[in-house]
Amino acid sequence: MTCDEAVRAIEAMLDREIDDDERMQLEAHLAECETCRRETEERRAFSDRIGRDLNDAFPPSTRATPRIVIRPRRSNWVRAAAVILVGFAVGYVGSSTGVFRPASAEAREVAKLSALKDAYQDRSRELADRVEREATALDTRAAQAPDGPRRDAVALCVMKVANGMAGADALELPPEPEKRARKVAEYMSTANLARRGLAIQALRTLPATDMPLVERQIVNLKGTNRTFTELYVLSFKSPTEPVVVMELNGGDLRFTQLANATLRVEAKTASATAAAAPRIYEGLNMLEFRARHPDISKLLDLKGSDGNFTVAGVTQRATAVQCRPVAYMPAVVWSGQERESGRIVEALSVHAVMAECARAGGTVEEAERQGLEVMRRVQEVSTTVYGSVTPDPERVRYHLTRVRNLDSAGLALTRERLHDDVAALERRVIEWQGRLECLHQAAVTLDYQPK
Amino acid sequence: MPADESRLVADLRAGRREAFDRMVELHYDRLHRLACTMTGQSEDAADLVQETFLAAMKSAGNFRGEARLTTWLIAICRNQYTLHLRGRRKWRHASLEAAGNARAPEPAPAIRPEVVQILERVHRLPEELRTALVLFYLEGMRYQEIAESMECPVGTIRSRLFEARERLKRMMEGDRP
Numbered sequence: 001m002t003c004d005e006a007v008r009a010i011e012a013m014l015d016r017e018i019d020d021d022e023r024m025q026l027e028a029h030l031a032e033c034e035t036c037r038r039e040t041e042e043r044r045a046f047s048d049r050i051g052r053d054l055n056d057a058f059p060p061s062t063r064a065t066p067r068i069v070i071r072p073r074r075s076n077w078v079r080a081a082a083v084i085l086v087g088f089a090v091g092y093v094g095s096s097t098g099v100f101r102p103a104s105a106e107a108r109e110v111a112k113l114s115a116l117k118d119a120y121q122d123r124s125r126e127l128a129d130r131v132e133r134e135a136t137a138l139d140t141r142a143a144q145a146p147d148g149p150r151r152d153a154v155a156l157c158v159m160k161v162a163n164g165m166a167g168a169d170a171l172e173l174p175p176e177p178e179k180r181a182r183k184v185a186e187y188m189s190t191a192n193l194a195r196r197g198l199a200i201q202a203l204r205t206l207p208a209t210d211m212p213l214v215e216r217q218i219v220n221l222k223g224t225n226r227t228f229t230e231l232y233v234l235s236f237k238s239p240t241e242p243v244v245v246m247e248l249n250g251g252d253l254r255f256t257q258l259a260n261a262t263l264r265v266e267a268k269t270a271s272a273t274a275a276a277a278p279r280i281y282e283g284l285n286m287l288e289f290r291a292r293h294p295d296i297s298k299l300l301d302l303k304g305s306d307g308n309f310t311v312a313g314v315t316q317r318a319t320a321v322q323c324r325p326v327a328y329m330p331a332v333v334w335s336g337q338e339r340e341s342g343r344i345v346e347a348l349s350v351h352a353v354m355a356e357c358a359r360a361g362g363t364v365e366e367a368e369r370q371g372l373e374v375m376r377r378v379q380e381v382s383t384t385v386y387g388s389v390t391p392d393p394e395r396v397r398y399h400l401t402r403v404r405n406l407d408s409a410g411l412a413l414t415r416e417r418l419h420d421d422v423a424a425l426e427r428r429v430i431e432w433q434g435r436l437e438c439l440h441q442a443a444v445t446l447d448y449q450p451k
Numbered sequence: 452m453p454a455d456e457s458r459l460v461a462d463l464r465a466g467r468r469e470a471f472d473r474m475v476e477l478h479y480d481r482l483h484r485l486a487c488t489m490t491g492q493s494e495d496a497a498d499l500v501q502e503t504f505l506a507a508m509k510s511a512g513n514f515r516g517e518a519r520l521t522t523w524l525i526a527i528c529r530n531q532y533t534l535h536l537r538g539r540r541k542w543r544h545a546s547l548e549a550a551g552n553a554r555a556p557e558p559a560p561a562i563r564p565e566v567v568q569i570l571e572r573v574h575r576l577p578e579e580l581r582t583a584l585v586l587f588y589l590e591g592m593r594y595q596e597i598a599e600s601m602e603c604p605v606g607t608i609r610s611r612l613f614e615a616r617e618r619l620k621r622m623m624e625g626d627r628p
Contacts, residue, residue, distance in 0.1 A: 011613050015587070017594045046620060051588045053569040058484045058589060402591035405481045409455050 001029040006036045014047050024167050031192045055401040106411045111399035113418040115391030120425035123389050127432035134439050135193055143223030149352035150445055152325050155227035157442035159200055161435045166197030177210050185217035188225045211236045235326040243320045248312050260322050261285035261306045284327035287351050303368055308358035323355040345438055349378045349445040370450045381440045456520055463511040478524050481590055488585045489532050491574045503528040518599055525600040572622045580615035583608055
């Protein structure tokens, strides 16, 4: 979309008459074009002003002062004029007795809904701006942080937000593997979150044979983009050989952790037949296993994180276990906005802090303590209140001047449409709040200092 | 068309007096606002609205109810205004006293200077642009409804609104010292 096209689309958007396709193109353009973003605000202000001034010029109370016109040259219409006169009289009496004025309860409800819609649109825009701003700031800070589990966690959180902003259009990739790897890297390296989201989704469609080419592009990336791509490539290399294998409980339980952090417990069943298959419990990594299988974890007295844990009172340290959170990637990045992200980001933060503690030589107990501590701090962020969305009384009055002339059928139709619009906007605001929350939680993890 | 309006249209076509009263009651404000922006004068606007209702009454039997009543009335109002511009309609006003009506007009409320300015500029716009603007901002109509009222495609309304705002902006910039 060119700037000229964007300007016309901006007007349609401000008039709430833009279709979804055009809106997406416009949003992509606005994300990149500072001039058009300014233009949007200027045109919004101008349009509001026209609406306000025109409505001020015709306030409801000064309208409808019908005059009686004597039209001698149309004597055959005197009868008709008399009918109108009656109409005016009805209108006047109605207005003076309050039958037709002030605005009906229905009109007030529609005006209130219109103002609520405006408020949701304002909140949505405000949150979108904040998400872009804060993601950029967090990106810069993460790029300056040392390589390590916490930087990995922040990269996954930022990319989760970017993934949610990608929209429905897919990035068109050239057929040549090298060119498509380059195009993905090019989109991945932009500051714009929606474009990075497109790159993330394109990355998922690449075959495993493209990964060496993607890996070669990593040198062209920096900050969280680089970290995320490294993690993605790593997930393809993920080694699967067993690193820790333990027989427990007289051979009834077999505990295994693979090099890619996958954890598996096989439990012999108490079946009469010796050939009965063992029951298998699996998790993507230690923390995921503990969350998914609390009973067996309690039975084994499982504590700690990947490669640094105690099981049945025995401490295990295995540096060969992959501690980078590749196992979390599907849960964190690929999950849609409808999924609750808070718990996943929380787990990612705990994982990062515990892994860092283990890397620094900390004990399992110390890692557990720090993990709990960072979880509490992240949970405090998730309870942040963003404030309710309420209609501005000024806007209610403004909309009242626009809708009070609608008849009851028109009001009912408008009310239905507004209910749908408000519900859709409410969902959008919740999505933006979720993204902002995710970034705030990532910031807490990045800044975490153990007591 | 909503059921209430279908009934009203049927009654109008049947020439029922109550239906005309109801039509005037429902649509007077809307037409008066539009007429004010067309004529630039409240008195002329009242005459234009009256001409519109008279014409509507005359042709109610031919109204097939395919469009909304509002749309139909706005189209009539625009036609009446065009006839006036071509000199085929002369509005003659009689004083309220002459009409035997004791109710004196209320003094107009004070209007902010910037509102007066924007009204003047709106009035300088060509009729197509001005009407599209007024129907959008004052009546809160959607593009589709305006297109039906002005008997043109929706895309044309989008262009007209764009053009109207551009011209207003240019006028305001031209006014700056």
